[in-house]
Amino acid sequence: MISCDEAVHICNKSQYREATLFEKLRLKLHILICKSCSVFSKKNKKLTVLCDKAHLHALSESDKKTLQKQIQDRL
Amino acid sequence: MSENKLHPHTWVDQYANYLFNYAIARVNDAEVAKDLIQETFFAGLKSAENYMGAATERTWLIAILKRKIIDHYRKINSKKGKAEIRMQYKANTESEGDWLEEQVADPFSLQENDALENEELGLAIQxxxxxxxxxxxxxxxxxxxxxxxTEDICNELNINPSNLWVMIHRARTALMGCLNENWFKL
Incomplete structure:
Protein backbone atom coordinates (compact mmCIF):
# COMPACT_ATOMS: atom_id res chain seq x y z
CA MET A 1 0.00 0.00 0.00
CA ILE A 2 1.29 3.47 -0.77
CA SER A 3 1.53 6.30 1.73
CA CYS A 4 -0.48 9.49 1.58
CA ASP A 5 2.62 11.42 0.52
CA GLU A 6 3.05 9.15 -2.45
CA ALA A 7 -0.64 9.32 -3.28
CA VAL A 8 -0.51 13.11 -3.31
CA HIS A 9 2.55 13.05 -5.52
CA ILE A 10 0.87 10.75 -8.04
CA CYS A 11 -2.27 12.85 -7.90
CA ASN A 12 -0.29 15.98 -8.74
CA LYS A 13 1.52 14.21 -11.55
CA SER A 14 -1.71 12.93 -13.05
CA GLN A 15 -2.99 16.52 -13.29
CA TYR A 16 -0.32 16.99 -15.93
CA ARG A 17 -0.81 13.55 -17.49
CA GLU A 18 2.54 12.40 -16.22
CA ALA A 19 1.45 9.51 -14.03
CA THR A 20 1.83 6.00 -15.37
CA LEU A 21 -1.08 3.58 -15.55
CA PHE A 22 0.33 1.55 -12.69
CA GLU A 23 0.69 4.65 -10.54
CA LYS A 24 -2.85 5.72 -11.25
CA LEU A 25 -4.09 2.28 -10.27
CA ARG A 26 -2.28 2.48 -6.95
CA LEU A 27 -3.71 5.96 -6.39
CA LYS A 28 -7.24 4.67 -7.04
CA LEU A 29 -6.72 1.91 -4.51
CA HIS A 30 -5.42 4.36 -1.94
CA ILE A 31 -8.34 6.72 -2.49
CA LEU A 32 -10.74 3.91 -1.75
CA ILE A 33 -9.51 3.61 1.81
CA CYS A 34 -8.28 7.15 2.52
CA LYS A 35 -10.90 9.85 2.98
CA SER A 36 -8.57 12.85 3.06
CA CYS A 37 -6.72 11.86 -0.10
CA SER A 38 -10.02 11.33 -1.83
CA VAL A 39 -11.04 14.88 -0.94
CA PHE A 40 -7.67 16.23 -2.03
CA SER A 41 -7.86 14.39 -5.33
CA LYS A 42 -11.29 15.80 -6.06
CA LYS A 43 -10.21 19.35 -5.30
CA ASN A 44 -7.05 18.96 -7.31
CA LYS A 45 -9.01 17.78 -10.33
CA LYS A 46 -11.36 20.70 -9.96
CA LEU A 47 -8.44 23.11 -10.01
CA THR A 48 -7.18 21.55 -13.22
CA VAL A 49 -10.60 21.87 -14.82
CA LEU A 50 -10.85 25.52 -13.76
CA CYS A 51 -7.40 26.33 -15.11
CA ASP A 52 -8.27 24.69 -18.43
CA LYS A 53 -11.58 26.50 -18.63
CA ALA A 54 -10.04 29.89 -17.97
CA HIS A 55 -7.70 29.77 -20.99
CA LEU A 56 -4.96 31.50 -19.07
CA HIS A 57 -2.08 33.11 -20.86
CA ALA A 58 1.32 33.99 -19.56
CA LEU A 59 4.21 35.97 -20.91
CA SER A 60 7.39 34.00 -21.43
CA GLU A 61 10.37 34.83 -19.26
CA SER A 62 12.24 36.39 -22.17
CA ASP A 63 9.28 38.64 -22.97
CA LYS A 64 9.15 39.69 -19.35
CA LYS A 65 12.85 40.43 -19.32
CA THR A 66 12.67 42.66 -22.39
CA LEU A 67 9.71 44.50 -20.89
CA GLN A 68 11.56 44.91 -17.62
CA LYS A 69 14.62 46.24 -19.40
CA GLN A 70 12.58 48.70 -21.43
CA ILE A 71 11.01 50.05 -18.26
CA GLN A 72 14.37 50.22 -16.50
CA ASP A 73 15.79 52.22 -19.40
CA ARG A 74 13.07 54.79 -19.09
CA LEU A 75 13.19 55.23 -15.35
CA MET B 1 -0.37 61.41 2.26
CA SER B 2 -1.71 58.29 0.64
CA GLU B 3 -0.47 54.74 1.04
CA ASN B 4 -0.51 53.97 -2.65
CA LYS B 5 2.74 54.63 -4.41
CA LEU B 6 4.10 53.55 -7.75
CA HIS B 7 6.91 51.04 -7.98
CA PRO B 8 7.63 50.76 -11.69
CA HIS B 9 10.47 48.28 -11.28
CA THR B 10 8.03 45.69 -9.88
CA TRP B 11 5.34 46.22 -12.51
CA VAL B 12 6.40 43.43 -14.81
CA ASP B 13 6.63 40.81 -12.07
CA GLN B 14 3.46 41.85 -10.34
CA TYR B 15 1.04 42.90 -13.04
CA ALA B 16 2.30 41.84 -16.48
CA ASN B 17 0.45 38.54 -16.57
CA TYR B 18 -2.74 39.99 -15.15
CA LEU B 19 -2.74 42.79 -17.70
CA PHE B 20 -1.81 40.31 -20.43
CA ASN B 21 -4.84 38.14 -19.65
CA TYR B 22 -7.04 41.21 -19.45
CA ALA B 23 -5.85 42.45 -22.82
CA ILE B 24 -5.92 39.11 -24.60
CA ALA B 25 -9.55 38.59 -23.65
CA ARG B 26 -10.34 41.84 -25.45
CA VAL B 27 -8.13 41.84 -28.51
CA ASN B 28 -7.81 38.08 -28.99
CA ASP B 29 -4.24 38.25 -30.25
CA ALA B 30 -1.13 37.58 -28.18
CA GLU B 31 1.15 39.87 -30.17
CA VAL B 32 -1.23 42.81 -30.05
CA ALA B 33 -1.81 42.21 -26.34
CA LYS B 34 1.93 42.24 -25.73
CA ASP B 35 2.31 45.57 -27.54
CA LEU B 36 -0.61 46.99 -25.58
CA ILE B 37 0.89 46.21 -22.18
CA GLN B 38 4.20 47.62 -23.31
CA GLU B 39 2.45 50.85 -24.30
CA THR B 40 0.53 50.78 -21.02
CA PHE B 41 3.70 50.58 -18.96
CA PHE B 42 5.33 53.37 -20.95
CA ALA B 43 2.28 55.59 -20.61
CA GLY B 44 2.27 54.80 -16.90
CA LEU B 45 5.88 55.91 -16.56
CA LYS B 46 5.20 59.05 -18.50
CA SER B 47 2.26 60.14 -16.37
CA ALA B 48 3.62 58.79 -13.10
CA GLU B 49 3.55 62.23 -11.52
CA ASN B 50 -0.18 62.47 -12.16
CA TYR B 51 -0.79 59.40 -10.03
CA MET B 52 -2.60 60.62 -6.93
CA GLY B 53 -2.64 57.36 -5.07
CA ALA B 54 -6.42 57.30 -5.04
CA ALA B 55 -6.56 53.87 -6.66
CA THR B 56 -4.21 50.93 -6.30
CA GLU B 57 -1.37 50.61 -8.74
CA ARG B 58 -3.08 47.82 -10.63
CA THR B 59 -6.42 49.59 -10.98
CA TRP B 60 -4.56 52.59 -12.31
CA LEU B 61 -2.66 50.50 -14.85
CA ILE B 62 -5.86 48.74 -15.93
CA ALA B 63 -7.45 52.13 -16.53
CA ILE B 64 -4.57 53.04 -18.82
CA LEU B 65 -4.76 49.67 -20.56
CA LYS B 66 -8.46 50.21 -21.25
CA ARG B 67 -7.67 53.45 -23.07
CA LYS B 68 -4.96 51.67 -25.04
CA ILE B 69 -7.39 48.95 -26.10
CA ILE B 70 -9.92 51.55 -27.26
CA ASP B 71 -7.15 53.35 -29.17
CA HIS B 72 -6.20 50.06 -30.77
CA TYR B 73 -9.70 49.47 -32.07
CA ARG B 74 -9.95 53.06 -33.31
CA LYS B 75 -6.72 52.62 -35.21
CA ILE B 76 -7.69 49.40 -36.98
CA ASN B 77 -11.07 50.84 -37.79
CA SER B 78 -9.69 53.96 -39.41
CA LYS B 79 -7.35 51.81 -41.48
CA LYS B 80 -10.30 50.08 -43.04
CA GLY B 81 -11.58 53.46 -44.16
CA LYS B 82 -15.23 52.66 -44.16
CA ALA B 83 -17.62 50.48 -42.38
CA GLU B 84 -18.77 47.45 -44.18
CA ILE B 85 -21.96 45.55 -43.67
CA ARG B 86 -22.35 42.12 -45.02
CA MET B 87 -25.44 40.06 -44.74
CA GLN B 88 -25.49 36.47 -45.62
CA TYR B 89 -28.49 34.33 -45.20
CA LYS B 90 -26.57 31.13 -45.80
CA ALA B 91 -27.45 31.49 -49.46
CA ASN B 92 -25.16 28.72 -50.62
CA THR B 93 -26.22 25.94 -48.31
CA GLU B 94 -29.05 23.50 -48.41
CA SER B 95 -30.89 25.54 -45.78
CA GLU B 96 -31.90 27.97 -48.51
CA GLY B 97 -35.54 28.82 -48.25
CA ASP B 98 -35.72 28.04 -44.54
CA TRP B 99 -37.27 30.61 -42.30
CA LEU B 100 -34.86 33.15 -40.84
CA GLU B 101 -36.62 32.75 -37.54
CA GLU B 102 -35.15 29.31 -37.26
CA GLN B 103 -31.69 30.78 -37.15
CA VAL B 104 -32.09 33.18 -34.23
CA ALA B 105 -30.20 32.46 -31.06
CA ASP B 106 -31.73 30.06 -28.62
CA PRO B 107 -33.13 32.29 -25.84
CA PHE B 108 -32.64 29.56 -23.26
CA SER B 109 -29.02 28.93 -24.08
CA LEU B 110 -26.59 29.80 -21.30
CA GLN B 111 -23.56 29.41 -23.47
CA GLU B 112 -23.02 33.04 -24.35
CA ASN B 113 -22.25 33.78 -20.73
CA ASP B 114 -19.46 31.23 -20.74
CA ALA B 115 -16.88 33.45 -22.37
CA LEU B 116 -17.57 36.25 -19.91
CA GLU B 117 -17.50 33.96 -16.94
CA ASN B 118 -14.33 32.28 -18.11
CA GLU B 119 -12.62 35.63 -18.41
CA GLU B 120 -13.56 36.55 -14.86
CA LEU B 121 -12.42 33.14 -13.72
CA GLY B 122 -9.13 33.62 -15.51
CA LEU B 123 -8.52 36.93 -13.79
CA ALA B 124 -9.49 35.44 -10.43
CA ILE B 125 -7.02 32.61 -10.92
CA GLN B 126 -4.32 35.03 -12.05
CA THR B 150 9.06 18.73 -16.28
CA GLU B 151 12.46 18.17 -17.84
CA ASP B 152 12.59 21.58 -19.55
CA ILE B 153 11.63 23.41 -16.38
CA CYS B 154 14.19 21.53 -14.32
CA ASN B 155 16.91 22.40 -16.83
CA GLU B 156 15.92 26.04 -17.02
CA LEU B 157 15.62 26.61 -13.29
CA ASN B 158 18.35 24.20 -12.27
CA ILE B 159 16.23 22.17 -9.85
CA ASN B 160 15.51 18.46 -9.62
CA PRO B 161 12.11 16.91 -10.35
CA SER B 162 11.20 16.16 -6.73
CA ASN B 163 11.90 19.80 -5.95
CA LEU B 164 9.58 20.80 -8.75
CA TRP B 165 6.76 18.57 -7.57
CA VAL B 166 7.03 19.90 -4.04
CA MET B 167 6.66 23.44 -5.35
CA ILE B 168 3.80 22.43 -7.64
CA HIS B 169 2.07 20.79 -4.70
CA ARG B 170 2.43 23.86 -2.48
CA ALA B 171 1.26 26.13 -5.28
CA ARG B 172 -1.77 23.98 -6.04
CA THR B 173 -2.77 23.71 -2.40
CA ALA B 174 -2.48 27.47 -1.97
CA LEU B 175 -4.49 28.07 -5.14
CA MET B 176 -7.28 25.73 -4.04
CA GLY B 177 -7.60 27.67 -0.81
CA CYS B 178 -7.43 31.02 -2.54
CA LEU B 179 -10.02 30.14 -5.17
CA ASN B 180 -12.26 28.72 -2.51
CA GLU B 181 -12.21 32.14 -0.84
CA ASN B 182 -12.40 34.33 -3.91
CA TRP B 183 -14.31 32.41 -6.54
CA PHE B 184 -16.74 29.96 -5.00
CA LYS B 185 -17.92 32.22 -2.22
CA LEU B 186 -19.08 34.99 -4.55
Missing part, protein backbone atom coordinates in the same frame (compact mmCIF):
# COMPACT_ATOMS: atom_id res chain seq x y z
CA UNK B 127 -5.02 37.07 -8.94
CA UNK B 128 -4.44 34.03 -6.78
CA UNK B 129 -1.33 33.01 -8.70
CA UNK B 130 0.10 36.48 -8.13
CA UNK B 131 -0.13 35.98 -4.37
CA UNK B 132 2.12 32.90 -4.51
CA UNK B 133 5.77 33.10 -3.45
CA UNK B 134 8.04 33.93 -6.36
CA UNK B 135 9.50 30.48 -6.99
CA UNK B 136 6.15 28.68 -6.81
CA UNK B 137 4.63 31.36 -9.02
CA UNK B 138 7.30 30.75 -11.63
CA UNK B 139 7.10 26.96 -11.56
CA UNK B 140 3.31 26.84 -11.58
CA UNK B 141 3.06 29.27 -14.46
CA UNK B 142 5.63 27.42 -16.53
CA UNK B 143 4.06 24.05 -15.87
CA UNK B 144 0.34 24.76 -15.95
CA UNK B 145 -0.11 27.77 -18.16
CA UNK B 146 2.74 27.53 -20.57
CA UNK B 147 2.61 23.74 -20.51
CA UNK B 148 6.35 23.12 -20.45
CA UNK B 149 7.61 19.63 -19.67
Missing amino acids: DCIDTLPEKQHLVFTMKTIRGLS
Whole structure:
Protein backbone atom coordinates (compact mmCIF):
# COMPACT_ATOMS: atom_id res chain seq x y z
CA MET A 1 0.00 0.00 0.00
CA ILE A 2 1.29 3.47 -0.77
CA SER A 3 1.53 6.30 1.73
CA CYS A 4 -0.48 9.49 1.58
CA ASP A 5 2.62 11.42 0.52
CA GLU A 6 3.05 9.15 -2.45
CA ALA A 7 -0.64 9.32 -3.28
CA VAL A 8 -0.51 13.11 -3.31
CA HIS A 9 2.55 13.05 -5.52
CA ILE A 10 0.87 10.75 -8.04
CA CYS A 11 -2.27 12.85 -7.90
CA ASN A 12 -0.29 15.98 -8.74
CA LYS A 13 1.52 14.21 -11.55
CA SER A 14 -1.71 12.93 -13.05
CA GLN A 15 -2.99 16.52 -13.29
CA TYR A 16 -0.32 16.99 -15.93
CA ARG A 17 -0.81 13.55 -17.49
CA GLU A 18 2.54 12.40 -16.22
CA ALA A 19 1.45 9.51 -14.03
CA THR A 20 1.83 6.00 -15.37
CA LEU A 21 -1.08 3.58 -15.55
CA PHE A 22 0.33 1.55 -12.69
CA GLU A 23 0.69 4.65 -10.54
CA LYS A 24 -2.85 5.72 -11.25
CA LEU A 25 -4.09 2.28 -10.27
CA ARG A 26 -2.28 2.48 -6.95
CA LEU A 27 -3.71 5.96 -6.39
CA LYS A 28 -7.24 4.67 -7.04
CA LEU A 29 -6.72 1.91 -4.51
CA HIS A 30 -5.42 4.36 -1.94
CA ILE A 31 -8.34 6.72 -2.49
CA LEU A 32 -10.74 3.91 -1.75
CA ILE A 33 -9.51 3.61 1.81
CA CYS A 34 -8.28 7.15 2.52
CA LYS A 35 -10.90 9.85 2.98
CA SER A 36 -8.57 12.85 3.06
CA CYS A 37 -6.72 11.86 -0.10
CA SER A 38 -10.02 11.33 -1.83
CA VAL A 39 -11.04 14.88 -0.94
CA PHE A 40 -7.67 16.23 -2.03
CA SER A 41 -7.86 14.39 -5.33
CA LYS A 42 -11.29 15.80 -6.06
CA LYS A 43 -10.21 19.35 -5.30
CA ASN A 44 -7.05 18.96 -7.31
CA LYS A 45 -9.01 17.78 -10.33
CA LYS A 46 -11.36 20.70 -9.96
CA LEU A 47 -8.44 23.11 -10.01
CA THR A 48 -7.18 21.55 -13.22
CA VAL A 49 -10.60 21.87 -14.82
CA LEU A 50 -10.85 25.52 -13.76
CA CYS A 51 -7.40 26.33 -15.11
CA ASP A 52 -8.27 24.69 -18.43
CA LYS A 53 -11.58 26.50 -18.63
CA ALA A 54 -10.04 29.89 -17.97
CA HIS A 55 -7.70 29.77 -20.99
CA LEU A 56 -4.96 31.50 -19.07
CA HIS A 57 -2.08 33.11 -20.86
CA ALA A 58 1.32 33.99 -19.56
CA LEU A 59 4.21 35.97 -20.91
CA SER A 60 7.39 34.00 -21.43
CA GLU A 61 10.37 34.83 -19.26
CA SER A 62 12.24 36.39 -22.17
CA ASP A 63 9.28 38.64 -22.97
CA LYS A 64 9.15 39.69 -19.35
CA LYS A 65 12.85 40.43 -19.32
CA THR A 66 12.67 42.66 -22.39
CA LEU A 67 9.71 44.50 -20.89
CA GLN A 68 11.56 44.91 -17.62
CA LYS A 69 14.62 46.24 -19.40
CA GLN A 70 12.58 48.70 -21.43
CA ILE A 71 11.01 50.05 -18.26
CA GLN A 72 14.37 50.22 -16.50
CA ASP A 73 15.79 52.22 -19.40
CA ARG A 74 13.07 54.79 -19.09
CA LEU A 75 13.19 55.23 -15.35
CA MET B 1 -0.37 61.41 2.26
CA SER B 2 -1.71 58.29 0.64
CA GLU B 3 -0.47 54.74 1.04
CA ASN B 4 -0.51 53.97 -2.65
CA LYS B 5 2.74 54.63 -4.41
CA LEU B 6 4.10 53.55 -7.75
CA HIS B 7 6.91 51.04 -7.98
CA PRO B 8 7.63 50.76 -11.69
CA HIS B 9 10.47 48.28 -11.28
CA THR B 10 8.03 45.69 -9.88
CA TRP B 11 5.34 46.22 -12.51
CA VAL B 12 6.40 43.43 -14.81
CA ASP B 13 6.63 40.81 -12.07
CA GLN B 14 3.46 41.85 -10.34
CA TYR B 15 1.04 42.90 -13.04
CA ALA B 16 2.30 41.84 -16.48
CA ASN B 17 0.45 38.54 -16.57
CA TYR B 18 -2.74 39.99 -15.15
CA LEU B 19 -2.74 42.79 -17.70
CA PHE B 20 -1.81 40.31 -20.43
CA ASN B 21 -4.84 38.14 -19.65
CA TYR B 22 -7.04 41.21 -19.45
CA ALA B 23 -5.85 42.45 -22.82
CA ILE B 24 -5.92 39.11 -24.60
CA ALA B 25 -9.55 38.59 -23.65
CA ARG B 26 -10.34 41.84 -25.45
CA VAL B 27 -8.13 41.84 -28.51
CA ASN B 28 -7.81 38.08 -28.99
CA ASP B 29 -4.24 38.25 -30.25
CA ALA B 30 -1.13 37.58 -28.18
CA GLU B 31 1.15 39.87 -30.17
CA VAL B 32 -1.23 42.81 -30.05
CA ALA B 33 -1.81 42.21 -26.34
CA LYS B 34 1.93 42.24 -25.73
CA ASP B 35 2.31 45.57 -27.54
CA LEU B 36 -0.61 46.99 -25.58
CA ILE B 37 0.89 46.21 -22.18
CA GLN B 38 4.20 47.62 -23.31
CA GLU B 39 2.45 50.85 -24.30
CA THR B 40 0.53 50.78 -21.02
CA PHE B 41 3.70 50.58 -18.96
CA PHE B 42 5.33 53.37 -20.95
CA ALA B 43 2.28 55.59 -20.61
CA GLY B 44 2.27 54.80 -16.90
CA LEU B 45 5.88 55.91 -16.56
CA LYS B 46 5.20 59.05 -18.50
CA SER B 47 2.26 60.14 -16.37
CA ALA B 48 3.62 58.79 -13.10
CA GLU B 49 3.55 62.23 -11.52
CA ASN B 50 -0.18 62.47 -12.16
CA TYR B 51 -0.79 59.40 -10.03
CA MET B 52 -2.60 60.62 -6.93
CA GLY B 53 -2.64 57.36 -5.07
CA ALA B 54 -6.42 57.30 -5.04
CA ALA B 55 -6.56 53.87 -6.66
CA THR B 56 -4.21 50.93 -6.30
CA GLU B 57 -1.37 50.61 -8.74
CA ARG B 58 -3.08 47.82 -10.63
CA THR B 59 -6.42 49.59 -10.98
CA TRP B 60 -4.56 52.59 -12.31
CA LEU B 61 -2.66 50.50 -14.85
CA ILE B 62 -5.86 48.74 -15.93
CA ALA B 63 -7.45 52.13 -16.53
CA ILE B 64 -4.57 53.04 -18.82
CA LEU B 65 -4.76 49.67 -20.56
CA LYS B 66 -8.46 50.21 -21.25
CA ARG B 67 -7.67 53.45 -23.07
CA LYS B 68 -4.96 51.67 -25.04
CA ILE B 69 -7.39 48.95 -26.10
CA ILE B 70 -9.92 51.55 -27.26
CA ASP B 71 -7.15 53.35 -29.17
CA HIS B 72 -6.20 50.06 -30.77
CA TYR B 73 -9.70 49.47 -32.07
CA ARG B 74 -9.95 53.06 -33.31
CA LYS B 75 -6.72 52.62 -35.21
CA ILE B 76 -7.69 49.40 -36.98
CA ASN B 77 -11.07 50.84 -37.79
CA SER B 78 -9.69 53.96 -39.41
CA LYS B 79 -7.35 51.81 -41.48
CA LYS B 80 -10.30 50.08 -43.04
CA GLY B 81 -11.58 53.46 -44.16
CA LYS B 82 -15.23 52.66 -44.16
CA ALA B 83 -17.62 50.48 -42.38
CA GLU B 84 -18.77 47.45 -44.18
CA ILE B 85 -21.96 45.55 -43.67
CA ARG B 86 -22.35 42.12 -45.02
CA MET B 87 -25.44 40.06 -44.74
CA GLN B 88 -25.49 36.47 -45.62
CA TYR B 89 -28.49 34.33 -45.20
CA LYS B 90 -26.57 31.13 -45.80
CA ALA B 91 -27.45 31.49 -49.46
CA ASN B 92 -25.16 28.72 -50.62
CA THR B 93 -26.22 25.94 -48.31
CA GLU B 94 -29.05 23.50 -48.41
CA SER B 95 -30.89 25.54 -45.78
CA GLU B 96 -31.90 27.97 -48.51
CA GLY B 97 -35.54 28.82 -48.25
CA ASP B 98 -35.72 28.04 -44.54
CA TRP B 99 -37.27 30.61 -42.30
CA LEU B 100 -34.86 33.15 -40.84
CA GLU B 101 -36.62 32.75 -37.54
CA GLU B 102 -35.15 29.31 -37.26
CA GLN B 103 -31.69 30.78 -37.15
CA VAL B 104 -32.09 33.18 -34.23
CA ALA B 105 -30.20 32.46 -31.06
CA ASP B 106 -31.73 30.06 -28.62
CA PRO B 107 -33.13 32.29 -25.84
CA PHE B 108 -32.64 29.56 -23.26
CA SER B 109 -29.02 28.93 -24.08
CA LEU B 110 -26.59 29.80 -21.30
CA GLN B 111 -23.56 29.41 -23.47
CA GLU B 112 -23.02 33.04 -24.35
CA ASN B 113 -22.25 33.78 -20.73
CA ASP B 114 -19.46 31.23 -20.74
CA ALA B 115 -16.88 33.45 -22.37
CA LEU B 116 -17.57 36.25 -19.91
CA GLU B 117 -17.50 33.96 -16.94
CA ASN B 118 -14.33 32.28 -18.11
CA GLU B 119 -12.62 35.63 -18.41
CA GLU B 120 -13.56 36.55 -14.86
CA LEU B 121 -12.42 33.14 -13.72
CA GLY B 122 -9.13 33.62 -15.51
CA LEU B 123 -8.52 36.93 -13.79
CA ALA B 124 -9.49 35.44 -10.43
CA ILE B 125 -7.02 32.61 -10.92
CA GLN B 126 -4.32 35.03 -12.05
CA ASP B 127 -5.02 37.07 -8.94
CA CYS B 128 -4.44 34.03 -6.78
CA ILE B 129 -1.33 33.01 -8.70
CA ASP B 130 0.10 36.48 -8.13
CA THR B 131 -0.13 35.98 -4.37
CA LEU B 132 2.12 32.90 -4.51
CA PRO B 133 5.77 33.10 -3.45
CA GLU B 134 8.04 33.93 -6.36
CA LYS B 135 9.50 30.48 -6.99
CA GLN B 136 6.15 28.68 -6.81
CA HIS B 137 4.63 31.36 -9.02
CA LEU B 138 7.30 30.75 -11.63
CA VAL B 139 7.10 26.96 -11.56
CA PHE B 140 3.31 26.84 -11.58
CA THR B 141 3.06 29.27 -14.46
CA MET B 142 5.63 27.42 -16.53
CA LYS B 143 4.06 24.05 -15.87
CA THR B 144 0.34 24.76 -15.95
CA ILE B 145 -0.11 27.77 -18.16
CA ARG B 146 2.74 27.53 -20.57
CA GLY B 147 2.61 23.74 -20.51
CA LEU B 148 6.35 23.12 -20.45
CA SER B 149 7.61 19.63 -19.67
CA THR B 150 9.06 18.73 -16.28
CA GLU B 151 12.46 18.17 -17.84
CA ASP B 152 12.59 21.58 -19.55
CA ILE B 153 11.63 23.41 -16.38
CA CYS B 154 14.19 21.53 -14.32
CA ASN B 155 16.91 22.40 -16.83
CA GLU B 156 15.92 26.04 -17.02
CA LEU B 157 15.62 26.61 -13.29
CA ASN B 158 18.35 24.20 -12.27
CA ILE B 159 16.23 22.17 -9.85
CA ASN B 160 15.51 18.46 -9.62
CA PRO B 161 12.11 16.91 -10.35
CA SER B 162 11.20 16.16 -6.73
CA ASN B 163 11.90 19.80 -5.95
CA LEU B 164 9.58 20.80 -8.75
CA TRP B 165 6.76 18.57 -7.57
CA VAL B 166 7.03 19.90 -4.04
CA MET B 167 6.66 23.44 -5.35
CA ILE B 168 3.80 22.43 -7.64
CA HIS B 169 2.07 20.79 -4.70
CA ARG B 170 2.43 23.86 -2.48
CA ALA B 171 1.26 26.13 -5.28
CA ARG B 172 -1.77 23.98 -6.04
CA THR B 173 -2.77 23.71 -2.40
CA ALA B 174 -2.48 27.47 -1.97
CA LEU B 175 -4.49 28.07 -5.14
CA MET B 176 -7.28 25.73 -4.04
CA GLY B 177 -7.60 27.67 -0.81
CA CYS B 178 -7.43 31.02 -2.54
CA LEU B 179 -10.02 30.14 -5.17
CA ASN B 180 -12.26 28.72 -2.51
CA GLU B 181 -12.21 32.14 -0.84
CA ASN B 182 -12.40 34.33 -3.91
CA TRP B 183 -14.31 32.41 -6.54
CA PHE B 184 -16.74 29.96 -5.00
CA LYS B 185 -17.92 32.22 -2.22
CA LEU B 186 -19.08 34.99 -4.55
